[in-house]
Amino acid sequence: MMTLWTVLLFFTVFLNLWTMLNSLSLYPLEKRQGDASRHSVSLLVPLRNEAANVKGLTESLKRLTYDNLEVILLDDHSDDDTYDLLVSCTGNDTRFRIIQGNDLPEGWNGKVHACHQLSEQASGDYLLFLDADARVAPDVIERTMATMEKHGAAMVSGFPRYPNFHFLSHMLVPLQHMIVLLHLPLFVANRTTKPMFTAACGIFLMVEKQAYQAIGGHQSVKGSLVEDVHIAREIKKHGYRMILVNITGSVLSYMYDSSAETWAGFKKNIFTGIGRSTVMAVGLSVFYTAVFLLPAFLAVTVLFGAPVYYLLPYLLTVAFKMYTDVKTGHPLWLSFCLPVAIVLLIAILFASMAVHKRGESYQWKGRSYL
Incomplete structure (x- = not known):
């Protein structure tokens, strides 16, 4: 666990530094x-x-x-x-x-x-x-x-x-x-x-x-x-x-007007947005799991006696999301829900991929798209 904590700490620190530096090139x-x-x-x-x-x-x-x-x-x-x-x-x-x-x-x-x-x-x-x-x-x-x-x-x-x-x-x-x-x-x-x-x-x-x-x-x-x-x-x-x-x-x-419309809209676009690449979908899912979900898992272990510093990778992912939300005007409480958002993102990515793999069409506003 200590090795996992060290690796996650390194990546979450890098994540924050990269985001801050990268955001300097987003023109106002x-x-x-x-x-x-x-x-x-x-x-x-x-x-x-x-x-x-x-x-x-x-x-x-x-x-x-x-x-x-x-x-x-x-x-x-x-x-x-x-x-x-x-x-x-x-x-x-x-x-x-x-x-x-x-x-x-x-x-x-x-x-x-x-x-x-x-x-x-x-x-x-x-x-x-x-x-x-x-x-x-x-x-x-x-x-x-x-x-x-x-x-x-x-x-x-x-x-x-x-x-x-x-x-x-x-x-x-x-x-x-x-x-x-x-x-x-x-x-x-x-x-x-x-x-x-x-x-x-x-x-x-x-x-x-x-x-x-x-x-x-x-x-x-x-x-x-x-x-x-x-x-x-x-x-x-x-x-x-x-x-x-x-x-x-x-x-x-x-x-989007509702959660149902949000799901339909993302399902229509998300797999197409990565070029309908199965490799990319799996790779992104593994990456998001490692970078965003594992820190949340480590944080939960603190409730069962793990060292308090195991919270740090999760708090750094929160800081990363909070920095983005500050720049874009979104509520800061969303930052603490990042693991939930990532689980939903991965789920909708695979749902979108499944539509394509089954040869079905995407549905949006009464129209069908392959």
């Missing part, structure tokens, strides 16, 4: 600049059965202060009141335009096809893709433009702050920030055009239209379930710079 959004509105921006939102989000979304977008802006909202064959609510909530604001989506062609992901249609309607020099569950600060466009100009980036994305109201969402959704800081060397990702070092979040994705058209837009990733990452990789493959920024102070996302 820059302060707004004086002439920020000289470029036109098209803000594009696909909506499918988003009646619960329409009011909050449109109220947020109405407060945007960017002058040179058009907002296009696409209702993607919703069978709730999404379209009617869009019409009533946008009112006489001339910045807004509402369109209805075409039928989904074979081979396309639903959201990807909706984004493709939105891009065809857009006239802006820059395209800002948002999800319907996003809420943004009034000056977010000015600050994003300033960030892109400072770093010479053709594309910017980031993971928002996630207010969660359900157990599974609390456990899983904020892990996205932790996983990026743990696995992605941001110094390389934000300073090179190497496609393998890429992360992105489709909730908030802004891209220069010329670069977007050069890669073939969303049509180039039409069948993808993780189109945000694949778009970012295409941007880098074509020699453009894409950066990941900390947007948690300016963007939040009510990502």
